[in-house]
Amino acid sequence: MQAGNISEHFLLMRMNRQPTYCAICNKADGGFNYGASCCNSCKMFFRRAAQHPNFPTHCKNTNSCVGCRFCRYQRCLAAGMVWKDPTPVMRDITPTIKHLAKLDNHRQNVFLNYVAMDNLTLDELIESNSVNYTLKQHGVQLDVFNWATLKHTTSVVFMKNFDFVPLLDSEDLKVYVKQMYKPFMMFCTAMRCYTNRRECAEFPEGLDILPQQLTSQFINCPEVLLKVRCPIVNRLKELNIIYEEFLMVTAIFICNPVSSKLSPNGQTIISRSQKKYASILMQYCLIKYQNSGPSRFSDLLSLFDTINNTAKNLDNVLIQSFGTFQPKRQKVFDDMMKAVLE
Known part of the structure; x- marks a missing residue:
């Protein structure tokens, strides 16, 4: 996608998007990041998790818990977040x-x-x-x-x-x-x-x-x-x-x-x-x-x-x-x- 098209796409998205909530934690979101509507906290978490060389590979609890890092990361992926190394x-x-x-x-x-x-x-x-x-x-x-x-x-x-x-x-x-x-x-x-x-x-x-x-x-x-x-x-x-x-x-x-x-x-x-x-x-x-x-x-x-x-x-x-x-x-x-x- 050319820069002009990128600019037009994002500007239209910003103009037309209705107030939403973070798809990961359900708090008021901070914008569209890495392919999903999410708050700044989840955005930073996803970026760190995607680059972490030893990130947890399984849930330590019940595979559907709220607090563990693995499950939070899985919710990011399920929401459509995709890491692209800049x-x-x-x-x-x-x-x-x-x-x-x-x-x-x-x-x-x-x-x-x-x-x-x-x-x-x-x-x-x-x-x-x-x-x-x-x-x-x-x-x-x-x-x-x-x-x-x-x-x-x-x-x-x-x-x-x-x-x-x-x-x-x-x-x-x-x-x-x-x-x-x-x-x-x-x-x-x-x-x-x-x-x-x-x-x-x-x-x-x-x-x-x-x-x-x-x-x-x-x-x-x-x-x-x-x-x-x-x-x-x-x-x-x-x-x-x-x-x-x-x-x-x-x-x-x-x-x-x-x-x-x-x-x-x-x-x-x-x-x-x-x-x-x-x-x-x-x-x-x-x-x-x-x-x-x-x-x-x-x-x-x-x-x-x-x-x-x-x-x-x-x-x-x-x-x-x-x-x-x-x-x-x-x-x-x-x-x-x-x-x-x-």
Whole structure:
């Protein structure tokens, strides 16, 4: 069964299922687990029993007792519970997570420890085979524009390292990067701040992600800037997201085939990758959260709306400050402003 079908099946089951009781102990159930309606206690018992190497093979009492482990296990089997070891599925999921973690660790390492040397336009950054960095000297403090340049370059390089990118032609590559790199930057920034228990998005050392010459335009309406700094971090807190989930959501989010500027071939290539990562995330959620897996999958994907809305809020801030906000030298900022105003 494909991930999409799994999702639909479980969501319909959750919507249509009437309140029931545990088929093993007759207490109020905790959901549909291992093929039967059962409470969390019986679910955990069945999982331990199915994996126990020396589990009892007969009843010590009358073969129909209430309290012994053997009879309880037999009631689980009679209710239709079936143990399926998640290890083989996780064996398929784990390499993907490790690969994404490797890409992201490299992105974070460069962002936190290096300084970008090249002053490239966005097109040049996309077309470049490499970006020149120098190791950041101890005690050197970067300003908001230095941090933002690092965020731009490391985000674009991360996106270009996905395995489907060599299959895209040069025009599709530009469309792919340009439509997603800014919201992706905002997502990464929010995740780092959420991990560090910050209240809002900021650069390292507590530096505001918005330059002072821009924020000074909104002294009388600070709530406008809060809509840029805080929503994604707040949503991550609500979801209590973990790093593995962040990686898979990132991959699905980046692989966005919805753009009229993409060629049909480009849409097909990117869509194929998005479906692959969505399937992996669904399998992960079903294994980790079991009957709550589909709802967790849906909750994680709800991040897309938060990220996109926050990116639109940033665009609105840039549009309102047009003419007064002049980015510092870096060409990539000029490109970003042009894209917002198009």
